[in-house]
Structure formats: structure tokens, C-alpha cells
Amino acid sequence: MNRFDKVINRKNTNSVKWDFSKNIFGEDEVLPMWVADMDFQAPDEIIDVLHSRIDHGIFGYTMSGTSMEKAIQEWVKNRHSWDINPKIITYSPGIVTAISLAIEAFTSEQDKVVVQSPVYYPFFEIAKKHNREVLYNHLHLSNDFRYDINFTDLEEKLSDPQTKLFILCNPHNPSGRVWSEEELTKIGNLCVKHNVLILSDDIHSDLLLFNSKYTPIASINEKLANQTITFIAPSKTFNLAGLQASVALITNDSLKRKYNEVKQRFGLMMINTLGQEAMEAAYTYGEKWLNELIEYLEGNVIIVEEYIKTYLSNIKVMRPESTYLIWLDARALNKTDDELKDLLLKKGKLALEPGSKFGENGAGFLRMNIACSKTTIKDGLGRLVTALKEV
Numbered sequence: 001m002n003r004f005d006k007v008i009n010r011k012n013t014n015s016v017k018w019d020f021s022k023n024i025f026g027e028d029e030v031l032p033m034w035v036a037d038m039d040f041q042a043p044d045e046i047i048d049v050l051h052s053r054i055d056h057g058i059f060g061y062t063m064s065g066t067s068m069e070k071a072i073q074e075w076v077k078n079r080h081s082w083d084i085n086p087k088i089i090t091y092s093p094g095i096v097t098a099i100s101l102a103i104e105a106f107t108s109e110q111d112k113v114v115v116q117s118p119v120y121y122p123f124f125e126i127a128k129k130h131n132r133e134v135l136y137n138h139l140h141l142s143n144d145f146r147y148d149i150n151f152t153d154l155e156e157k158l159s160d161p162q163t164k165l166f167i168l169c170n171p172h173n174p175s176g177r178v179w180s181e182e183e184l185t186k187i188g189n190l191c192v193k194h195n196v197l198i199l200s201d202d203i204h205s206d207l208l209l210f211n212s213k214y215t216p217i218a219s220i221n222e223k224l225a226n227q228t229i230t231f232i233a234p235s236k237t238f239n240l241a242g243l244q245a246s247v248a249l250i251t252n253d254s255l256k257r258k259y260n261e262v263k264q265r266f267g268l269m270m271i272n273t274l275g276q277e278a279m280e281a282a283y284t285y286g287e288k289w290l291n292e293l294i295e296y297l298e299g300n301v302i303i304v305e306e307y308i309k310t311y312l313s314n315i316k317v318m319r320p321e322s323t324y325l326i327w328l329d330a331r332a333l334n335k336t337d338d339e340l341k342d343l344l345l346k347k348g349k350l351a352l353e354p355g356s357k358f359g360e361n362g363a364g365f366l367r368m369n370i371a372c373s374k375t376t377i378k379d380g381l382g383r384l385v386t387a388l389k390e391v
């Protein structure tokens with residue numbers, strides 16, 4: 001049996017996904033295929049390292065040293081052909097926290113921040129909570145049903161003298177699009193031209209499907225390296241999100257100093273001991289497990305595509321080039337997001353993310369998390385059909 005076929009009961013683990021449906025959706029007993037964590041156990045090597053750390057029984061303050069730096073450096077080099085100097089590494093709890101710290105460090109109230117919607121909603125929600133104005137560079141849906149970038153609009157927004165930050169999602173959540181080197185170079189050159197700092201959230205970059213090619217924007221050339229802060233983490237890749245440990249890669253010394261000053265101001269210089277142990281184990285031993293995961297996820301994508309084509313032909317599936325989230329276009333059903341959500345929850349007993357959460361141009365779309373066993377995928381697809389077939 002494939003290890004990812006195992007169905008593990010996650011209820012009563014304080015799981016946001018499995019134990020809080022009532023609080024979040026107002027419905028109990030729905031199948032949760034929304035928030036981005038996986039229903040798979042982390043690799044045994046990580047669990048073993050955590051076990052032995054726990055067995056030691058002393059959980060005093062910890063710091064990361066050269067073995068962690070080496071693990072990160074080799075991971076980035078082997079998986080993404082990016083040769084980094086370990087001195088550019090700095091740690092943060094989660095990436096959402098890290099982005100919030102960067103907004104605090106590099107912008108002032110009323111400055112503007114550019115995002116490419118539809119996009120992972122904390123990008124704009126957090127910027128707004130800091131009282132920064134958000135400018136939306138709406139992604140464009142091409143004829144072959146992929147997102148691409150409206151560069152004229154992007155330049156207009158970057159050239160606003162109040163624009164200080166551009167938050168890039170590479171690969172892109174919710175669509176799974178992996179931006180090409182050519183697209184990234186164009187984005188980067190515009191940011192350099194208008195002196196806008198790039199925050200590149202690359203949390204999904206290890207989960208590359210169907211042989212897609214990912215390029216870290218900061219790896220393209222020195223100019224872009226100096227203009228960018230790149231965020232990576234083992235949390236999506238190895239299902240460690242609850243351990244809250246991530247990495248910011250900052251080549252530019254003065255940016256790094258400023259970022260670390262803000263971290264210090266908020267007392268965030270250390271990451272949690274277990275998160276740190278898990279991160280080093282993930283980057284050291286995780287490769288084989290990850291390759292198997294990717295193969296399993298590709299299989300799940302194909303199941304979703306075929307099932308929807310057969311039973312819900314008025315819904316379009318955007319094939320993800322990365323990660324385990326599938327963006328479904330349900331606009332042909334002519335339902336509002338609230339109506340869709342209601343049908344899914346009440347009729348289908350299924351919880352998906354409504355597209356409008358990712359920005360107004362996400363309306364009519366749904367995001368489905370397929371990081372679960374094939375049994376669960378088929379259950380979810382059955383519920384989707386029950387909810388939407390007569391619409």
C-alpha cells in the first residue's frame with residue numbers, strides 16, 4: 001500500500017481543518033478540503049528526530065547553528081540550483097509572521113503594497129491591518145486557462161511614488177502557477193526601476209508537479225538578489241505548519257539588519273525548539289519522501305480532472321503546476337460565492353475555500369485541497385457532485 005493511501009483520523013487533535021468546522025463554517029460533519037495542510041503524516045525521519053528530542057526532556061532556549069545552515073544551503077542548491085551563502089539565512093516563526101515583520105520594517109503607514117490577486121489572502125489582509133494601502137495587480141486569465149501578468153498595470157502600480165513593497169507568490173497560491181524566469185525577470189526589473197522591494201513568498205516551491213521548473217527570483221542576478229527577501233519553509237512541503245518555523249533569505253546586508261532589528265523589537269529572535277529540529281531533519285532527510293509525495297499528488301490532480309470532466313462538465317479545473325491546491329472555475333453556474341458555499345456545506349457536506357476570499361476577481365472560483373488519500377479525494381468529489389450537479 002502506498003503510504004499516502006493511509007487514512008488517518010485527525011479529529012480531536014485541535015486541527016483547524018478537522019476540529020473547527022463548526023466555528024469556521026457553522027457546520028459540523030463536513031469534509032474539510034479547504035485550509036492548506038495535508039492529511040499525511042510527516043516523513044518518519046522527522047518524526048524520529050522529534051521523538052528523540054522529546055525523550056531528552058529538556059526544552060530550554062535553543063538556537064540554530066552551522067548544521068542547520070548546511071541543511072538549508074544544500075536543500076536550496078540541490079532542489080533549486082540556487083547557491084546561497086549561509087550568511088543570508090535568518091529564521092522566523094511562520095511566513096505570515098515574517099511578511100508582517102517585513103511590512104513593519106520596510107514601509108510606513110499609508111505606503112502602498114502591491115499584490116497579484118487572486119492571491120493568498122493574508123498578503124492583503126495583513127498589509128491592511130498595518131494601515132498600508134493595497135494595490136491589486138489583477139492576474140489575467142489567458143485563453144489556455146492559465147493566469148498571466150498584466151505588466152502594463154503592474155508598472156502603473158509599481159511606479160506610484162507611495163508604493164514600497166511588492167509581494168510575490170511563487171509558486172502562486174491559489175492557482176499553482178509557477179512563474180517563468182522570463183516573467184520573474186520582467187517583474188524584478190520593474191521593481192528595481194521603481195525602487196520597490198520584493199517579498200517573494202516561495203513556501204510552495206518544493207511541491208513542483210508535472211516537471212514544472214521553478215526559479216527563485218533572487219537567484220536570477222545580483223540586482224534582483226539585492227532587491228528581494230525570499231521566504232521558504234518546510235511547513236507546506238512536509239506538513240509541519242503547526243510547528244511554525246520558516247526561513248527568510250536576505251542577500252542585502254542593510255535589509256537583513258533592518259529585518260532583524262524588527263524581529264528583535266518584537267522578541268522573535270528564536271524559533272521554537274521542535275520546529276527547528278523538524279526543519280533540519282526535513283531538509284536533511286526529506287528528499288525521497290517528497291519525491292513520492294509529488295507523484296501521489298500528480299495522481300490526485302488527474303483523478304480530480306477526470307471526475308469533474310465526466311460529472312460536472314460546467315466546472316473548469318485549472319491544472320496546478322505546483323502544490324496541492326486546485327483552483328476550480330464555477331462561474332458558469334452563475335451563483336454567488338455565498339450561494340456556492342451554502343450548496344457545498346448544506347447539500348454536499350463539503351468545505352472548500354470560496355474564491356472571493358483571494359480577492360474580488362476570485363469570485364465564482366473554489367479552491368480545493370487535494371493533499372489527502374485517494375479514498376478521501378473520491379469522497380470529496382462525490383460530495384461536490386451532490387452539491388452542484390443540479391445547479
Ligand SMILES: Cc1ncc(COP(=O)(O)O)c(C=O)c1O
Pocket residue numbers: 036093094095096097120169173201203204233235241244245246
Ligand atoms: C503562499 C503562502 N504563504 C504562507 C502560508 C502560511 O505560512 P505560515 O504557516 O508559515 O505562516 C501559506 C499557507 O497556506 C501560503 O499558501
